[in-house]
Amino acid sequence: MLYLKIRSTLTIFLAVLLIYSCKDKDISPADETGTSATTTSVNQWIYEVMNDAYFWYKTMPAAATLDKTIDPEAYFEKLVYQRSTTDRFSMVTDDVDALQAEFNGVSKIFGIGYSLSYLDDSKTNMGLFLNLVVKGSPAEAQGLKRGDIVVKINNTSITATNYQTLFGSGETASFTMGTLSNGKITATSTVISVTKAEVSEDPVVFSTVISKPDYGKTIGYLVYTQFVPGTALDENKYDNELRQVFADFKSQGVNELVLDLRFNSGGYISSAETLASLVGKGISSSKIFYKEKWNDKYTSYWQKMNGANALNYNFLNETNNIGSNLSRVFVLTSTGTASASELVINCLKPYMDVVTIGEHTAGKNLFGSLISDEEKRWKWGVYMMLGQTSNANDQSDYGTVNGMTPTYLVEDSSVPYKAFGDESETLLRKALDVMGIPASNGGRLAPSLTVERLLKESLRDNLHPGEKRMIKNIGINP
Incomplete structure (x- = not known):
């Protein structure tokens, strides 16, 4: 009992929504990890932790x-509570180190x-x-940028059945670019070759201030893609970058704020706390940001301590x-907006009006833990849900497959996608409309097309939607 409180190596708390498909295995855990681990001992360890x-x-x-001789992934599934409706998140992995790096925002990527969408009504390519x-x-x-269109990978047309194979075929890929003309998307002669590299992703993608003096509005706009405080060399680098953005907003007198969290599937709770603390109205270190609920053993332990x-x-x-200069905050959302992003939305609601625009969020109000073996006998690791979060008013009603319903439902399906900060960009345009700022009459609108997506959620080049996570540094105390 109370295994976690004595584990000196437990350093993070996280939660993931994406459940990776089990890989076919014809080798044992001992073969995979190079240790003397046996399936039975791994499964016994999994049970004890859970x-x-x-x-x-x-x-x-x-x-x-239970049969402890079966594959650990199959064994783990027998322990999960109501997989399809309640615990959609817990999972087991055979390479805890690789996943830890990904959760820290470091991965080998293009x-x-x-969005993976059909090029025309034939629904072929x-x-x-x-x-x-x-x-x-x-x-x-x-030179790739938001708004670009790729119609072929390695000179092969992309279909619903081959895109995973095309992306996974090597470290280098050639992308044939497309263009929209006369209502149709066609290939161009431009081919761009890209080779994967290890990248530490900076979550502060874009920020700007939009000045509308005729309407009494100075609008801060921020695109923020993950809650990661920093890098191995500078652990506060990204949090400090976030603080600098808000220093600029403050100096320019921003009185409306748009947080673009469409591509933010979560991250460290510490960074969520930083962002919320830069935004919240009438908040201070004496006001509750969020609350946790653990199982009965740990609730009793933490409260006793x-x-x-x-x-x-x-x-x-x-x-x-x-x-102090805001009455509300606008948050742009998608089905990929999850975990720590949803935490910020939910936990600002007791203090100010939160207007969400886009699509329903992922529905992730649980936090969990990534646990590896203290004795380093194997690389197997367990993600398990430890509890539920709520806001200062004890509200936590979004933990379903339907997530948070947006205040304004707007489907982000008009392509090519406009640049961040473009006042005609679909979701930002809706926020400006709600603020009472009409679209400009000057200039011609670029041609656009509404496309049908194969998947609701945006993908990254590793073929997976962003992993939904709430990560929390922890020592002996919660």
């Missing part, structure tokens, strides 16, 4: 009724995010409609907070 801190540990079958290019990535270095309010977490006192 039985200690899993939020729903009381629902687990008795260990004696550096593109895109598909295109990659780029909605995000990672700062500092190989894709950015080769730290008092009745042990699981309440307060805002920070941020010098560049602009809340």
Whole structure:
């Protein structure tokens, strides 16, 4: 009991929505990890960890009724509570180190995010409609940008059945670019070759101030893609970059704020706290940011150690907070907006009006833990849900497959995607409309086309939607 409180190596808390498909295996854990681990001992370890801190540990079958000789992934599934409706998040991995790096925002990528959509009504060939290019990535270095269209990979047309194979065929890919003309998307002669590289993703993708003096509005706009505080060399680099953005907003008198979290699937709770503390109206370090609920064993333990309010977490006192100049905040959302992003939305609601624009969010109000073996006998690791978050008013009603319903439902399907900050960009345009700022009459609108997406959620070049996570540094205390 209380295994977590004595684990000196436990450093992060996280939660993931994406459940990777199980890989076919014809080798044992011992062969995969190069250790003397056996399937039985791995499964026994999994059970002990889950039985200690899993939020729903009381629902687990008795260990004696389970076959410990089966594959750990299959064994783990027998412990998960209501997989399709409740615990959609817990999982097991055979390479905990690789996943830890990804959760820290470091991965080997081309550096593109895109919607996979049909090129025409025949629903045969598909295109990659780029909605995000990672700062500092190989894709950015080769000149790719938001709004670009890719119609072929390695000179092969893209279909619903081959796109995974085309992307996974090597470290280098050639992208044939497309263009929209006369209502149709066709290939051009431009081919861009990109080779993957390890990238530490800077989450502060874009920021600007839009001045509308005729309407009494000074609008701060920020695109923020993950909650990561910094790098191995500078652990506060990205949080400080975020603070600088708000210092600029404050100095320019921003009185309306648009947070673009469409591509933000979560991250470290510490960075969520930083962002919320820069935005919140009438907040301080004496006001509750969020609350946690653990299983009965850990709730009792934390409260015994730290008092009745042990699981309440307060805002920070941020010098560049602009809340005093705001009455509301606009948040742009998608089905990929998750976890720490949803935490910020939910936990600002007791303090100010939060207007969401876009599509429903992922529905992730649980936090969890990534646990590796202390004795380093194997690389197997367990993600398990430890509990649920709520805001200062004890509200936490979005933890379903439908997530948070937006205040204004707007489908982001008009392509080519406009540049961030373009006042005619679909979701930003809706925010400006709600503020009472009409579209400009000057200039011609660029041609656009509404496309049908194969998948609701945007993809990254590793073929997966962003992993939904709430990560929390922890020592002995929560």
